[in-house]
Amino acid sequence: MGTLDQTQQMTQAPGFIAALDQSGGSTPKALKGYGVSEDAYGSEAEMFDLIHGMRARIAQAPAFTGAKVIGAILFEQTMDREIAGMATGDYLWQERGVVPFLKVDKGLEDEAEGARLMKPNPGLDATLEKAASKGMFGTKMRSVIDAANPAGIAANVAQQFEIGKQIIGHGLMPIIEPEVTISIPDKAEAEAILLGEIAAQLDALTGDQKVMLKLTLPSVANHYAPLIAHPRVMRVVALSGGYTRDEANAHLAQNAGMIASFSRALAEGLSAAQSDDEFNATIAGSIDSIHQASVAG
Missing domain, CATH: 3.20.20.70 (Aldolase class I)
Structure with a gap:
C-alpha cells in the first residue's frame, strides 16, 4: 500500500490533508469562491479547465509541501491531468512530498x-x-x-x-x-x-x-478519541463541513489527535485575480493556521 515513506507520513507526520476534490456538482460553488462566476465559462470542459488551474496553482504554491500538507484528495479528472508537465499524483509526491488520494464516490x-x-x-x-x-x-x-x-x-x-x-x-x-x-x-x-x-x-x-x-x-x-486510538485506524481527519476556517480551526484544536482535511476552508480568501505573490501569501497563511490547529492537540 503505497511506499513505506507514504505509510509513515500518513500514520505519524504532523500536518493535514488538503481536500482538492470538488466534482461536477460542487465545482461552480468552488469557482465562485475563487472569484470566477458562472458566466466566465461556457461548458463543463471549460469549467474543469478553470478548476484545474486553481488546483495546480495551489499545488505549486511554495507553502504547499509535505512539511505541513501531508496529503491531498483529488477529483478523478485532476488525477488524470498534469501539473508542471507531470501526472498530478507524481507531481504531488515526487515534487511536493504530498501523499495523493482519489475521491471515488x-x-x-x-x-x-x-x-x-x-x-x-x-x-x-x-x-x-x-x-x-x-x-x-x-x-x-x-x-x-x-x-x-x-x-x-x-x-x-x-x-x-x-x-x-x-x-x-x-x-x-x-x-x-x-x-x-x-x-x-x-x-x-x-x-x-x-x-x-x-x-x-x-x-x-x-x-x-x-x-x-x-x-x-x-x-x-475528543468524542472520537476511542477511534483515534483504535489499532485498525491509520488516522482520523476532520472535515470543515461549512464552518469558516477560523471556526473549524477552533473546533479542531480542541480535539487531540484529529487533523484537518479541509476544502472550502483551505481555499477561503484565494482569488483568481490575485497576483502570484498575493495568492502564495494567502495560501501560506491558510496552511499555517490549519497546520497549527491540526497539531494543537
Whole structure:
C-alpha cells in the first residue's frame, strides 16, 4: 500500500490533508469562491479547465509541501491531468512530498431514514485499478447523516465499510467519510450513535485491514478519541463541513489527535485575480493556521 515513506507520513507526520476534490456538482460553488462566476465559462470542459488551474496553482504554491500538507484528495479528472508537465499524483509526491488520494464516490442517494447513502458505483474496481496505477495511496468516499436515526446511521456506516474492504483489496487506503451535517438539532446524538457503529465495524476487520476516517468536527470535544486510538485506524481527519476556517480551526484544536482535511476552508480568501505573490501569501497563511490547529492537540 503505497511506499513505506507514504505509510509513515500518513500514520505519524504532523500536518493535514488538503481536500482538492470538488466534482461536477460542487465545482461552480468552488469557482465562485475563487472569484470566477458562472458566466466566465461556457461548458463543463471549460469549467474543469478553470478548476484545474486553481488546483495546480495551489499545488505549486511554495507553502504547499509535505512539511505541513501531508496529503491531498483529488477529483478523478485532476488525477488524470498534469501539473508542471507531470501526472498530478507524481507531481504531488515526487515534487511536493504530498501523499495523493482519489475521491471515488459517485454522489448521494436521496435521503432515507435520516441518511444519504452513496449511489451505486459499478465501475469502482476499474477506477481503483487506475488509481493504483497512477500512484494514489488511497481513496475517499462521502455519505451523509442528517438525523440521529439508528437505522440510517447503521446503514450508512455498513455501506462505507463494505466498500472500504473492496478498496483495501486493491492495495489502497480508504478514507471513510460519514459526514454529520453541522446544522441538525440532534448532532451530538447522531455522533454518539455514529461512534458506536464505527467502533463495531472496526472491531470486525480482519488480518491487516486498516482504514482512515474523515469525520465532522464533533459537538463534544475528543468524542472520537476511542477511534483515534483504535489499532485498525491509520488516522482520523476532520472535515470543515461549512464552518469558516477560523471556526473549524477552533473546533479542531480542541480535539487531540484529529487533523484537518479541509476544502472550502483551505481555499477561503484565494482569488483568481490575485497576483502570484498575493495568492502564495494567502495560501501560506491558510496552511499555517490549519497546520497549527491540526497539531494543537
